[in-house]
Amino acid sequence: MKNTRPLLTPKNTMLAAVVVFLLLATIILMGMLTPLIAKLTTGAEIRLEPGYFNYRTALPTAGLVILLSVCMLAGYLGQKNTAVIVAGYTALAAFFALISPFGNLAIDVSIPIIALALFATIYKIGRTFTRSSFVATARGASAHIIHLGILFILLGIVLSANMKMEGANVISSGNIGHFPGQDYAIKVSNMSSYYSGDPYQTYPGSAYTTEVDFDIYRNGAYFREGQVKYITDFKWGQSYTTTYIHRGLTEELFIAPRAISLQKGEVDLYMRTVPYINFLWGGFYLMVIGITALIATDYGSDRRARVPKKDKNIRGKS
Numbered sequence: 001m002k003n004t005r006p007l008l009t010p011k012n013t014m015l016a017a018v019v020v021f022l023l024l025a026t027i028i029l030m031g032m033l034t035p036l037i038a039k040l041t042t043g044a045e046i047r048l049e050p051g052y053f054n055y056r057t058a059l060p061t062a063g064l065v066i067l068l069s070v071c072m073l074a075g076y077l078g079q080k081n082t083a084v085i086v087a088g089y090t091a092l093a094a095f096f097a098l099i100s101p102f103g104n105l106a107i108d109v110s111i112p113i114i115a116l117a118l119f120a121t122i123y124k125i126g127r128t129f130t131r132s133s134f135v136a137t138a139r140g141a142s143a144h145i146i147h148l149g150i151l152f153i154l155l156g157i158v159l160s161a162n163m164k165m166e167g168a169n170v171i172s173s174g175n176i177g178h179f180p181g182q183d184y185a186i187k188v189s190n191m192s193s194y195y196s197g198d199p200y201q202t203y204p205g206s207a208y209t210t211e212v213d214f215d216i217y218r219n220g221a222y223f224r225e226g227q228v229k230y231i232t233d234f235k236w237g238q239s240y241t242t243t244y245i246h247r248g249l250t251e252e253l254f255i256a257p258r259a260i261s262l263q264k265g266e267v268d269l270y271m272r273t274v275p276y277i278n279f280l281w282g283g284f285y286l287m288v289i290g291i292t293a294l295i296a297t298d299y300g301s302d303r304r305a306r307v308p309k310k311d312k313n314i315r316g317k318s
Contacts, residue, residue, distance in 0.1 A: 128141040145293065149289075160276050164274045165275075171269060172266050173188045173190070184216055
């Protein structure tokens with residue numbers, strides 16, 4: 001009976017991961033080139049929304065994360081144990097998709113798959129502590145810390161993109177406006193307008209700016225103050241706005257004016273709350289730590305390699 005070679009090996013899974021990554025890159029590239037091709041061939045203006053990419057890249061991304069997890073585990077746990085673990089997490093993802101514990105299909109499927117990758121990464125980091133020296137441990141763990149940071153960023157993107165809350169409200173000066181589904185409310189405290197820039201045609205300035213000052217309340221309690229501007233540029237014939245952004249540890253708050261009525265003293269404000277932004281920041285910091293450790297250990301290894309070793313067999317002078 002001939003011995004069969006195992007299929008679930010780091011080499012095979014890495015090859016499969018490269019193929020899936022190329023497929024993912026091709027999908028993204030085609031999506032980016034589609035508006036350009038349409039413009040050159042038909043003259044039509046096409047704008048692809050984020051949903052276009054989300055639906056087409058979801059499965060390849062999930063497959064890539066699973067394959068990379070298999071690649072990290074197969075060399076240490078063996079083919080059978082790796083297959084059992086991966087099958088368990090995949091079945092859990094399918095079960096979550098069926099019962100929808102988070103109420104969102106993308107999150108329901110992503111959580112078990114990312115949990116698999118986190119398990120594999122933490123397992124590999126733990127194995128580096130069995131090495132003989134601190135430098136060898138730091139060198140081995142640095143690459144996996146970078147992987148851990150990427151997974152945190154991926155988790156933050158999935159959670160924030162699918163759990164963000166947004167809405168708009170027309171608020172009169174001196175009144176408080178609420179935004180359904182969000183913990184924040186806004187009280188417009190002041191609206192002031194002025195001309196700026198050099199005189200243009202019949203206007204005393206080239207632009208007309210309206211500043212909107214407001215107080216932000218969180219769960220009914222005062223949180224902080226902010227300001228946005230609505231600017232009409234007479235010279236260029238266009239209007240634009242400034243935005244207010246507060247980046248907290250757990251979420252990001254974004255406020256922007258959509259329209260202003262000076263006669264009524266009203267402003268139409270758009271608000272967006274993006275939760276779990278801390279996963280994005282945490283992942284970024286982990287990547288910085290991992291890259292720094294990797295560079296430091298590589299530099300130390302190269303420096304030690306350049307130092308010539310003394311030959312213990314050198315004979316004394318006669």
